[in-house]
Amino acid sequence: MESILTVKDLAISFNTYAGEVKAIRGVNFELYKGETLAIVGESGSGKSVTTKSIMRLLPKSNSEMKPESQILFDGKDLTKQTDKQMEKIRGKDISMIFQDPMTSLNPTMKIGKQIAEPLLKHQNLSKAQAKARALELLKLVGIPNPEVRINQYPHQFSGGQRQRIVIAVALACNPKVLIADEPTTALDVTIQAQILDLMKDLQKKIDTSIIFITHDLGVVASVADRVAVMYGGRIVEVGTVDEIFYNPKHPYTWGLISSMPSLETDVDELFVIPGSPPDLLNPPKGDAFAARNRFAMAIDFEEEPPMFKVSETHYAATWLLHPDAPYVEPPEAVKKNQEKFNNAQSKGGVY
Template sequence: MESNENILEVENLKINFKTYAGTVKAIRDVSFNLKKGETLAIVGESGSGKTVTTRSIMGLLANNAVVEGGTVMFHDQDVLKMTEKQLQDLRGAKIAQIFQDPMTSLDPTMRIGRQIAEPLMVHKGMSKAKAMAQALDMMKLVGITNAENRINDYPHQFSGGMRQRIVIAIALINYPEILIADEPTTALDVTIQAQILDLMRELQNKISTSIIFITHDLGVVAGMADRVAVMYAGKIVEYGTVDEIFYNPKHPYTWGLLSSMPTLETNGDELPSIPGTPPDLLDPPTGDAFAPRNSYALKIDTEKEPPFFKVSDTHYAATWLLHPDAPKVTPPVQIVARQKQFAEMQKKLAAEKLSHPVEEEEERQ
């Protein structure tokens, strides 16, 4: 169950990469928190900084990465100041990660039962026999059929969907407090994708882990996340609850991402796309980095970076369009349609609550 307790707090994170071409300013002042038991989705195009941000949480930054500033507080400890030994104790035990391609995440020469059991033997000093017994239980929990007979199989003997279940089993075997899922369903077909997402939701309810879900697929976010952070060019440009981001988005970049996502109402017309490409972070632009691709850009967007404007207690967006003096603009038709759809849904829910007050009271008791 989600609580109000913050399990992770990232503040003013700045990460650069030293390259032959110069210094890439990959993460430019990123702040967010993660509550116990919630799912936070971080969305954005490739290169927006999603993976680098979460790798800093695991202490897995590349050798040419330089942390220019900020903190990553897990409970009362700054992960960025941990020793390698402390990080090794953290990874897999307290914070675990599911990677994008299950085949490259698994050791092709090791039986999968041993791979699932290994974190227990490393982090908890558990005997091989006991760890293997728990690995078998976890295999059943993640839905691997005929687990008793398959525990000694190798990764190549499983389908893509089953391999991803094995990767999830390895990540969850120590019941971590935080699970980072980096595009965990990208390599899978849509049916298997849905099964894996259902499985993650189910397991989250059972072990109360918090999830950071990295994706560029907003369709996945709708059914998975409690809150959403939208990233662009190394910065978070909007964050809010999943309903606020889907049905009342305020940043033009979020409008672009949502407009390019098909819905059940989408007909044969071509989907809108965001023109242009993300900026070169060797030399980040002055002002709002999205301005060159933004058809709603104001003059100030090219001169000064927008601060976060408050939309609600849980919803903030960094766009000059929210300034009191900014001209009023109408969002794209797809966004307006979503807002109407949400308003109708809210009315329907309110009407249902009014018509069944007694039942709800009974349920509460």
């Protein structure tokens, strides 16, 4: 497959009053043309920081990208681009959909102008051409009566409609890469399913590649081609969606899958991963997940595991994959949830 975006040795820290927070610690991944890559993990694992660094949206006042970091896109290293050069890329070649549409849209500006803005900046269209394209985009994302609603303000739309408008803004210039940062978290299940179907349909129409950030594995089962699991500022497992759900190898991935509830889950059966994510002011020695891993071995507390190859598309950073490690069966809850993921895939991500 043809790679459209390559992230190499990405390392980012934040300077705080308490000290240096090592938020991203050597992240590597590829995004292929036309695919959807889901990045999953608990809050604080580094998902949003990773993708905001691609857009170069991290605050300069307290964030630092280490010199070995590379973000390769369209023959350029984005880490070396100036602010003016990035302005030509953002919104045109790489766009982003944020979690809360009300913080993404300007409440004082009509939505037609907000959709037309990237068209005027990047496509050199006239105002009349930009308005016509904005109408097309409103129809494309399913906003009824677009001729009337193009002159309305964000507060005059429902939450699901506002998210559709944000998607229209992001897709205005047919970007090569679309980053979706938990775009359905604030929506109810019915609207969530509609937005996911819309994104899958639009992806086929404009042939874009998507990075989808979420903590909802039911959504991942519906939309993703490949999955990268993040923990403690690193990617600990990556593979196709079937490999991650039906043949997971990292104990953290086992925990995420086991902890997903459904309507059939009994309260007494609800699984939780013990402990808390690591303190990245002082990252632990060895495997960052070792303290929460009931299968941890002595080496987990001493040495960070490399990425072991499971298949051509599946890699996991766990010492359990070392040839000398004892064989450990995935927890029973992982096997139980695999049937539910089958249902999620068939029901558009409703888990």
